[in-house]
Amino acid sequence: MQRTLFEKIWDAHVVAHESGAPALLYVDLHLIHEVTSPQAFTSLRERGLKVRRPNRTMATMDHSIPTIDRTLPIVDEMAAKQIRYLEDNCREFGIPLHGMRSPHRGIVHVIGPELGLTQPGMTIVCGDSHTSTHGALGALAFGIGTSEVEHVLASQCLLQYKARTCEVRVEGRLGRGVSSKDIILALIAQIGIGGGTGHVFEYTGPAIRALTIEERMTICNMSIEGGARAGMVAPDDATIDYVAGREFAPQGAAWDEAVRRWRQLPTDEGATYDKSITLNATDLEPMITYGTNPGMGMPITSRIPDPAGIADTNQRAALEKALKYMALQPGQPLLGQRVNVVFIGSCTNSRISDLRLAAGLLEGRRVAQGVRMLVVPGSQDVKNQAEAEGLDDIFKRAGAEWREAGCSMCIAMNGDQLEPGEYAVSTSNRNFEGRQGKGGRTFLVSPLTAAATAIAGKITDVRTLL
Amino acid sequence: MTAHFTPVKSHAVAIPSNDIDTDQIVPARYLKMTDKAGLGAALFADWRYNPDGSPKPEFVLNAPNARGAQILLVGDNFGCGSSREHAPWALTGYGFRAVVSTSFADIFRNNALKNGLLPIVVDGDVHGELMSLVARTPQAELTIDLERQTLTLPTGRTVSFPIDPFSKTCLLEGTDELGYLLSFEREIAAFEDGESSRSGT
Numbered sequence: 001m002q003r004t005l006f007e008k009i010w011d012a013h014v015v016a017h018e019s020g021a022p023a024l025l026y027v028d029l030h031l032i033h034e035v036t037s038p039q040a041f042t043s044l045r046e047r048g049l050k051v052r053r054p055n056r057t058m059a060t061m062d063h064s065i066p067t068i069d070r071t072l073p074i075v076d077e078m079a080a081k082q083i084r085y086l087e088d089n090c091r092e093f094g095i096p097l098h099g100m101r102s103p104h105r106g107i108v109h110v111i112g113p114e115l116g117l118t119q120p121g122m123t124i125v126c127g128d129s130h131t132s133t134h135g136a137l138g139a140l141a142f143g144i145g146t147s148e149v150e151h152v153l154a155s156q157c158l159l160q161y162k163a164r165t166c167e168v169r170v171e172g173r174l175g176r177g178v179s180s181k182d183i184i185l186a187l188i189a190q191i192g193i194g195g196g197t198g199h200v201f202e203y204t205g206p207a208i209r210a211l212t213i214e215e216r217m218t219i220c221n222m223s224i225e226g227g228a229r230a231g232m233v234a235p236d237d238a239t240i241d242y243v244a245g246r247e248f249a250p251q252g253a254a255w256d257e258a259v260r261r262w263r264q265l266p267t268d269e270g271a272t273y274d275k276s277i278t279l280n281a282t283d284l285e286p287m288i289t290y291g292t293n294p295g296m297g298m299p300i301t302s303r304i305p306d307p308a309g310i311a312d313t314n315q316r317a318a319l320e321k322a323l324k325y326m327a328l329q330p331g332q333p334l335l336g337q338r339v340n341v342v343f344i345g346s347c348t349n350s351r352i353s354d355l356r357l358a359a360g361l362l363e364g365r366r367v368a369q370g371v372r373m374l375v376v377p378g379s380q381d382v383k384n385q386a387e388a389e390g391l392d393d394i395f396k397r398a399g400a401e402w403r404e405a406g407c408s409m410c411i412a413m414n415g416d417q418l419e420p421g422e423y424a425v426s427t428s429n430r431n432f433e434g435r436q437g438k439g440g441r442t443f444l445v446s447p448l449t450a451a452a453t454a455i456a457g458k459i460t461d462v463r464t465l466l
Numbered sequence: 467m468t469a470h471f472t473p474v475k476s477h478a479v480a481i482p483s484n485d486i487d488t489d490q491i492v493p494a495r496y497l498k499m500t501d502k503a504g505l506g507a508a509l510f511a512d513w514r515y516n517p518d519g520s521p522k523p524e525f526v527l528n529a530p531n532a533r534g535a536q537i538l539l540v541g542d543n544f545g546c547g548s549s550r551e552h553a554p555w556a557l558t559g560y561g562f563r564a565v566v567s568t569s570f571a572d573i574f575r576n577n578a579l580k581n582g583l584l585p586i587v588v589d590g591d592v593h594g595e596l597m598s599l600v601a602r603t604p605q606a607e608l609t610i611d612l613e614r615q616t617l618t619l620p621t622g623r624t625v626s627f628p629i630d631p632f633s634k635t636c637l638l639e640g641t642d643e644l645g646y647l648l649s650f651e652r653e654i655a656a657f658e659d660g661e662s663s664r665s666g667t
Contacts, residue, residue: 016653021632024650026657036550038500047644052654064498078498085500129549129573145551145577147643155647157654161630193485194543197572227546229572293485293546314484314541321483411494420517432489432547434512 002268005234006165006200009140009265013123015157022159028122029056030152031108032095034086035063035413036127040150041089052156054094058117061086061099062107064413067376067403070100079414093153106379106405109133109347113217114381116246120235120262125152130347130429131230132223136216137243138235138265140200143224163229164274166199170207172282177463179357180215181349181427181446183207184222185287187279189297196228199275202267203233207281213242214353221348222429225294234266286462288334289431289444291322296431298334300449300461306330325433326441327421334443334459341424342373342400342454343436346410349427349447350378352385358451359391361465362398368457373400374416376408400454412437425453469582471637474563474610476536479526480600481510486540487547488574492556494548505552506559527560531604536563539596543567544585545574554581564610566617568593579633580643584610586617586627595619612638 003011010025017023030053037059044051051057064079066072074080083100090097098105104115109130112118120138125131127149134141148158170183188195201223208216216233223231233239240259243249250258285299296319298304304323307330310316323330328337344350344358355377367373375395377383383405386392392402409416410428412435418424420439427450431442443459452462496508514525521528538557544567545553554577557565564584578585588596599606599619609618612634618624636643 015657016650024647024653035497039502042501082498082500127549129547143549143573145549145573145580147551147577147580151644151647154644155654157647159643159647193546194569194571197543197569227543227571293487318484413494413497430489430547432487434493435489438512
């Protein structure tokens with residue numbers, strides 16, 4: 001019987017399945033961080049349980065850590081306590097930790113693939129909804145809650161019902177100045193933020209095949225913003241090239257054997273999905289959000305929709321509420337809209353290729369007066385690579401802040417945040433009310449659009465600068 | 467989670483918005499704690515409090531008749547966004563035992579069920595009737611019987627709601643899901659043995 005990529009990975013990981021109950025799904029890799037794990041460890045300790053497979057677990061700290069000079073003490077007492085707690089827990093339970101002084105520390109969804117921990121065919125979970133990122137390498141990866149973090153720590157398994165499948169086929173090819181971020185923003189604008197609920201997305205088609213692994217990560221990362229449980233791309237030569245030689249990649253004969261298995265993962269010819277959606281990359285413009293969820297997005301040259309034109313009362317009310325929060329008018333274009341802050345970072349767009357794109361545009365140009373621009377690399381390794389290429393100098397010369405790796409202003413837990421009423425263009429993934437700081441207003445965009453906007457000080461179509 | 471889920475008899479509080487994300491349910495700045503206690507006070511913090519910490523009188527949870535409500539009635543796709551289990555911790559910390567909507571985001575739904583918080587899905591018609599009922603009569607009492615999977619309105623109208631049998635049993639009997647998982651020790655070990663022989667490690 002023909003199976004999809006998702007079904008193959010699912011079938012290979014079912015440990016047991018009693019009728020009337022969810023299946024026990026084996027977890028190959030469990031990533032943990034300081035924010036969603038403390039209560040799981042406390043409960044584990046109370047029950048006198050051990051971590052079943054510390055070597056299938058990897059910890060880092062990314063959410064609440066400062067992105068300023070690492071040698072300074074952490075002034076936020078609660079953040080400092082959370083970080084200490086993770087260090088203590090990892091020590092006690094024998095879990096490898098990329099802590100504050102690790103050369104590989106970084107955003108959990110950046111370092112997993114970077115270290116070669118993320119591999120095709122794996123099941124990967126983390127107490128973080130953007131775990132879907134890892135699906136870019138052909139893994140089944142999804143976010144879980146803290147109770148489930150405890151379940152996985154103790155049993156290396158999760159209780160799961162099988163998700164439905166949805167093929168997201170992207171035809172055509174991207175035009176100049178349009179990137180993978182624009183594909184995913186366009187998809188979510190089309191299906192809405194609940195459009196993928198109950199489903200795992202598999203991205204297929206020529207436009208997806210043409211993307212690098214890092215670009216695929218951006219798309220899979222935001223699958224959750226479309227409500228999907230996970231997003232995946234079948235492994236191909238690009239995937240195998242990406243994994244090859246990384247620290248935790250299999251070596252020698254084990255590598256050959258792994259590649260042989262990975263080659264069998266792609267969806268079989270004739271396998272069917274529960275649902276399918278098609279997009280054409282050729283038609284896409286750079287995208288931007290105008291509202292307070294990632295589904296409220298539009299091509300950058302469009303005008304903000306008018307709530308009066310929406311028949312559904314709930315949707316009309318939602319748009320009215322969003323525009324009030326954003327202090328924007330129906331029918332208004334966003335091109336030319338002034339912004340206060342430009343944020344390049346987050347597990348969506350903080351990898352070396354993202355920084356190269358932004359730096360390429362900023363080279364020989366300056367961030368507009370009155371605009372604060374933060375560039376926050378996704379990991380120490382990304383930071384080192386960027387510095388080796390001189391990207392940090394380009395950013396600094398342009399007037400941007402070059403910071404240490406972390407989640408930073410994507411979630412605004414660490415002091416990197418907007419002031420009430422400020423507008424930001426951000427390469428992150430969520431424009432929810434207050435997400436980047438209480439009262440802050442977010443426009444989600446690609447790194448190219450962010451850099452173009454930084455230069456002009458107002459929302460700009462990057463294609464005019466290329 | 468060990469408490470048994472007993473029938474709920476309570477008035478409801480309604481927040482009609484669709485797509486209420488977990489950043490609204492508990493803003494991220496409250497996630498720096500290392501325990502679960504006290505999050506009830508952070509529930510809907512940015513909608514509920516002024517910058518000086520005083521309650522916003524117009525927000526529904528600050529209305530006098532919100533007090534004691536165990537049922538939250540919300541718009542479609544409740545709990546979207548972040549996987550933070552702090553969301554159900556905050557909801558139960560406040561005193562809610564059930565959330566009624568037309569749909570829930572997947573991770574929130576999972577997290578709620580693991581914390582004795584019952585996510586109830588009703589169709590648009592029932593949802594509309596509940597919304598107007600709560601708007602008209604804020605003290606109107608609803609009854610939720612998980613055993614029978616029913617929600618009963620004061621008019622006597624009773625609607626049934628879906629729940630998977632496993633979650634239902636866990637809630638009703640206070641079954642510990644981790645205990646269930648660990649009862650498969652033999653199967654897990656056998657799987658791991660097979661795995662290492664397959665991958666040659």
